[in-house]
Every structure is written in structure tokens, then in C-alpha cells.
Amino acid sequence: MRETNSVSSRCRVALLGFGTVGSAVARRFLSSEPFLSKIHLTHILDRRAGEKRASLRAESVAWTSSIDDVLHSDVDVVVEAIGGLATAADWIRAALLSGKSVVTANKQVIAHHGADLQTLAARQGRQLRFEAAVGGAMPIVRAIGDGLAGDRITRIVAILNGTTNAVLSRIEAGGCAMDEAVRDARERGYAEADVSADLDGHDASAKLAILCGLAFGLRVDPSQISVRTAGAVSASDFARAGRRGATIRQIAFADYDRAASTLTAWVAPVEVDCASIFARAKGPQNAALITGAHGGEIGMFGAGAGDDATAVSVLSDVAAIARDKAAIVPAPNLTSDFKFQSSDFKLDFRVESPVLLEAV
């Protein structure tokens, strides 16, 4: 059986938020999986703790709607799954200040406050981990921040929004209208009620900003990243692309020219060759090609949306903290001293096999 035998003592966990992600995480914690044997979910915070506690059979868990109960508890790790920006950032900060390590799936908090929160975590001797904030179950945060730290990364091309990919690949497969594809994604649990942040590229640009920090050491405000909405893509766009041996995906692109201190970064729906790994990403999948000066191209793909996929990354982060309470996810020294090149989405680059990638 798999066990992390370096978990020497019990690790106590509090979960903030019992929505879709939070409840998926809670179910995994309360399963009897061997690797979780020394990790205990002891607290769940939810605004509607009173109503929700009945939905989970777990007598060992204390429910609360007060963050103070968590901050004053003896938990080692706080898992933030409430979403949003201001409150989540405040609570993560408070948790670090009260000596807890933090795991979050919140890309907005990390994109906007990640550097400061990392500095705070390091000062407190605690960990801040956020694998679930980018790429779903695909461990791209570790790949870029840790596994490829020995390379000099020059470019990232990726599908980072599973919802939009589910919508676009549904139009591709069914020749249907945008509305119908969005409805289908909602029914399958790949989309929330409001998909505008997904389709418009704001979700992907937050994730791309996080990756730019890890890969290039650049402090990028997500609002600096040019976005073009995928909300206007139609079945006839796909038909036109298809005649060129291509299809359409929402691509997040970042290229850093160190010599010129110039970052080019954007999120847009673009044509990708049908043979590329991007075209092969169907449904809520994510995919990424990371180019290094020394190791060449590294590719990854996997489930990019869905509560189970997110829960895998959250649990991996908690397990990493349980194994080693001293380590911190690498926090690059970020610089803002670079030119930001806005893009007209005219592309001419090769990915893996020759890939046509043009603005739709």
C-alpha cells in the first residue's frame, strides 16, 4: 500500500468552503485511503455550516461559520476553497499569520497576491501551495516551479481553461451554437452559471500570470495580459478552420525574451493544427507546451476542470506539507522591470509538429 512514511506525526486540516470543490476535497479526506492515514480533516468552515453539516457523515469534524474558530484551532494546514478574492486573500493571510500552512485552488488570489503571500509564508516558516490553481490535476505548478527549475524556460503555450475547452470542443464535435455548447458544459458540471470569465479569457490570464511568475520570475498583473473573447466563436469558424486542417482552442501564450526584457503574453481563441496536442485536448482537458533553452519542449495534458481533478491537486499539496512542514514552494524573486508587448495575436511559431496558429 502506498503510504508517505515520512509523515511522522498527525497533520490536522481545516477546510474553508463547502461548495463543489470543498465538498469533493472533504469526501476524499474522509475516505479510507492509506496515504491519508495520518492526515485528518478536523474543521470545516462554511457560511451555511448549520444546513450543510447534515450532508456529511463525519462526527470527527467540527463545523463552524467563524474564521476565528479555525485560526485559534490546532490545525496545521488550512485548505482555502471559498473562491473570490478579498475575503479569501484575507483569510489566507490570517491563516499564515496564525502559523498555519495554506493550500489553495484560488487562481485570482495567487495571481494578484501570490508574491506577497509567499513572502509572508516564508517569513512565517510555513508553506503556501497552489497546484490546484492552475491546470486542474495536471501538476504544472510543480513542473515549472520545481521540476524544470534547472532549465531556462523561454515560452509557455497552453490551454488553461477547462470550461472554455469543453465549450469549444463541443461546438467542434456537434456543430452547435455557443449557447447550446455552454448549456451542455453546465449539465456535465464543467461550467458554472456564469461562464464569462472563462470565455473572455480572464480565468486563463490569471493562471498565465501565475505561470509567468514561476517560469520567468516576472510579476505580471493579469490585467496586463491581452485577452480576446472566445464567446463569439461559431460553428462556421470551426468549419472554416477544418478546411485548413485546423481547429480552434483558447490558447494562453507567454514568451519571454530575456535579452530584450520583453514579455509577450495573451489569451485568445486561435487556430491550432488538428495534429497538435491542443487539438487533441477535448472536453475539460488542459494541455501545455513548455519550452526550455536546455531541455527543449516538455508537454503535459490532463483533466483541467472538475471537482475530482481539483481535489487531486489539493490533496497532493496537503500530502507534501504533511511530509515536510519546513519546505516552501519556490518563490521566485519577481521583477516588474520588463516591457510588456501587447500582441495582435498574429502568430508564427511551431509547436511540437508544425502548427498553424492564427487569430480567428
Add this chain to the structure above:
Amino acid sequence: MRETNSVSSRCRVALLGFGTVGSAVARRFLSSEPFLSKIHLTHILDRRAGEKRASLRAESVAWTSSIDDVLHSDVDVVVEAIGGLATAADWIRAALLSGKSVVTANKQVIAHHGADLQTLAARQGRQLRFEAAVGGAMPIVRAIGDGLAGDRITRIVAILNGTTNAVLSRIEAGGCAMDEAVRDARERGYAEADVSADLDGHDASAKLAILCGLAFGLRVDPSQISVRTAGAVSASDFARAGRRGATIRQIAFADYDRAASTLTAWVAPVEVDCASIFARAKGPQNAALITGAHGGEIGMFGAGAGDDATAVSVLSDVAAIARDKAAIVPAPNLTSDFKFQSSDFKLDFRVESPVLLEAV
């Protein structure tokens, strides 16, 4: 600029072996890359230190042919790049006992002695890292041992030997004979003089044994893994596969049925669908599909052979140790209590898109 700002103090490194991998690693260490600013190569051990020192312009490096000079030095990290089994294992053990952390690219040592060396490293409070032992620049050791620790991995299907992949994809592209393809791989630096361990599957089976330990917590002796040589594959085999929309790759396969405590594992040349990520791996590339019970399939691909690719993984490991001298790569509690199912290589499974995979 990228810097690992959590490297608080200098990290001193000794390199054992100045062959092809060792010299590539040394060149990187002696470059002026910012993330290496606090990591210093101070010692190089080589049997022929006297001759080789002239090939490297580095006055700050002490050359030696005696392991005692390294063990008694003040280095923090020993990078083992001598290859082979007995001496390398002895020196890694001695380095850990003398309080050094160790980074190695040596799959044979980790496959045969990894568990014991990990236990020793943990007891010594030092790290043993081996990202470069599997997958070249592709960070699969971290992905399985850390990034997907929150999943329950059930299956690994992978191309793990870059040399064999270079040879097979050369036959595929050129319709040439095995001899000519091997010669071509040697000329391109993808193959050593003796390719028998590559083609016969022994290199890949050692790597697969390492991954079985990380993914399933199983202590697998590489010799338990059934292998079938790829050395007899001919251009006419490729032509026959091509008529079925397939090509041929050396695949390493491991599937663990926890309920039945049964591991099925083998390395063999098999037909793979032309649309699969395995067929798309050309030259010395590696590729892997990792199936998790919760997160589904995660795919990875990248440069699997070549000194620069190996050096990326070695440097990433050294950077991880420099950042955090307390952490240990997760060491699963290994069990030998499972049935080993020998395989007739008859396969019937789906990878990513439907993939035909049959014994050649």
C-alpha cells in the same frame, strides 16, 4: 531574473564523474545563470582527473580521483554521474553517511538500492533525489511521487528509453535496417557504443521499477519485469503496422490491481496507433500516460535522452536541495507482498484516444 530567493546560504556541490553527463552538468554549473548564483561547483572527481582538468577552465574547482577528498570536504550536495552499479551505490551511501545530500541520474542504483538509500537519507536528514534517472528532462519522478500523490495511480504506460525510441523512429522514417538506425543514433549522440541494454528493455525495466515504487508503493526487482527485445524489429514490421494505421514503439507498461494485489508489468516493442502520443514521440523523446482513479489520465512528453536534458533534471534536483535542505523526496513504504503477473504482451486497453497496441 529568475532566482530562487529561498536559497539563503551558499550550496557547495561535488560532481562524481566527468563523462558525457558529468561534463554537461559541469558546464551548466559554471555558466552564469542567475538561479545558480548561490550554487557553487567546488569539486570534480574523475578517475582521470589529471588529464581532464585541462578541458574545463575553472580555477575554483578542485579536481581529485579520490572519493575521500569529497567525503571529507565541506560540500553540501554530491552529484553522482559515474554510472554503473556497485561503486556508484557505495559512494552514494558513503556520501549520505558523511552528511551530504545526493543527486543521481543512475537508474540502476535507484532501481536496485533506492529504497534502502532513501531510508538512509531520511535517517541522516539528507535528501536523495533522482529526477534524472527516469524520463530525461520530463519531470515524471516529481509528477508521480509528489504532484499526483493525491491521486491513486492505477496504470503507467510509457516510452522510457530515448535511445530505443530514436532507433525505432529512425527505421520508421527511413525504412532502414536496425544496424543503420543504431549507427545513426550513435552519430547523433543518442546512443552509447553498446545499445543492448536499451534495445533489450533492461534500461526501461529499471526505470519502470522505480516508477512502480513511487506510484504503487511496490518493491519491484527490475528482473521480475518481463522484457522482449526491440532489437529484432525490422522495416517490414513497420510497413505491416503502417497498413493498420499504427507504428512500433518500445512501451513500458505497469498496471496495479490493488484489490487482487496483482501487478502486471512488462517492456516490449508493440504497435501503437499513429494518433497516440507514443507514435508522436520521435527521436530520443520519452512519453508517459499516467492513469489515476480520481484525476483520470495525465500525459507528459519531452526529451528523454541527451546530456543537456539529463543536466536539466540534475540541476533542478540540486536547486530543490539548495532551496530546502530539510526535505526528502517522498519515500513510499514499499511492499513486496503482491503477485507478479507475467504477461504475454497481449494488450487490450485504451490510451487517450483509442489505441491499438499489440505484440509485434
